[in-house]
Amino acid sequence: MIKSLSYHPPVEVNFPAITSDPIDLPGMIALAHHPKAGGIVLFSGEVRNHNSNKAVTHLEYEAF
Numbered sequence: 001m002i003k004s005l006s007y008h009p010p011v012e013v014n015f016p017a018i019t020s021d022p023i024d025l026p027g028m029i030a031l032a033h034h035p036k037a038g039g040i041v042l043f044s045g046e047v048r049n050h051n052s053n054k055a056v057t058h059l060e061y062e063a064f
Contacts, residue, residue, distance in 0.1 A: 032040045049056055 029040060029042075047056060047059060
């Protein structure tokens, strides 16, 4: 892969993993900000406890 001049490495390596602590949203946005970045994408959601009349026991997440 040839990196472009505007390439910025992914910021997820700087983010804490799963936590039970309150999320500092302004702090998280500040960590993600970079002058070369084209944008910041945030996702917030709540998991229901059931799906198709079955209990939800875990989640799998993928992003590209």
